[in-house]
Amino acid sequence: MILIDSNIPMYLVGEQHPLKARAMELCQQLAAEGRKMVADAEVMQEILHRYSAIQPRDAIQPCFDALYGLVDEILPITEQTVLEARGLLLGCQGLSARDAIHAAIMREHRINDILSFDAGFDSLAPIRRLC
Numbered sequence: 001m002i003l004i005d006s007n008i009p010m011y012l013v014g015e016q017h018p019l020k021a022r023a024m025e026l027c028q029q030l031a032a033e034g035r036k037m038v039a040d041a042e043v044m045q046e047i048l049h050r051y052s053a054i055q056p057r058d059a060i061q062p063c064f065d066a067l068y069g070l071v072d073e074i075l076p077i078t079e080q081t082v083l084e085a086r087g088l089l090l091g092c093q094g095l096s097a098r099d100a101i102h103a104a105i106m107r108e109h110r111i112n113d114i115l116s117f118d119a120g121f122d123s124l125a126p127i128r129r130l131c
Contacts, residue, residue: 001035001038001111001113002030002035002114003040003106003116004039004067004071004114004116005043005102005114005115005116005117005118006043006046006050008026008116008117009047009070010063011023012063013059013065014059019117023117023131026131027115038075039073039074040074040077042077042098043067044064044074047067048060085097085100085101092123094120095123095124102121103124112127114128114130116130
């Protein structure tokens with residue numbers, strides 16, 4: 001199982017960018033391999049936050065559509081998830097709160113792989129970033 005980070009659907013629907021083609025290539029490869037892809041509710045919140053902050057808000061729906069086209073499931077964030085994220089934040093310098101939520105979800109669901117261009121995950125063993 002692979003967690004899809006918010007930057008993946010954002011690159012897929014965004015303007016031309018050097019990482020857009022790489023995001024498409026990786027998603028196609030994982031789908032061809034039959035790998036189960038999931039996201040968490042924080043990914044959706046990040047999309048809402050990003051597009052409401054930078055505009056245009058009309059990019060929200062295409063980004064959600066891209067996300068739903070990739071993933072088999074959206075995992076919920078629970079109180080336990082947030083408590084686990086707190087522990088990760090207190091123990092790992094340089095980790096963002098949002099990335100701590102993703103990492104906590106990954107631990108909770110025994111997910112080791114994440115599709116993300118965010119290098120902040122590189123110091124969180126046994127998490128393996130696939131980009």
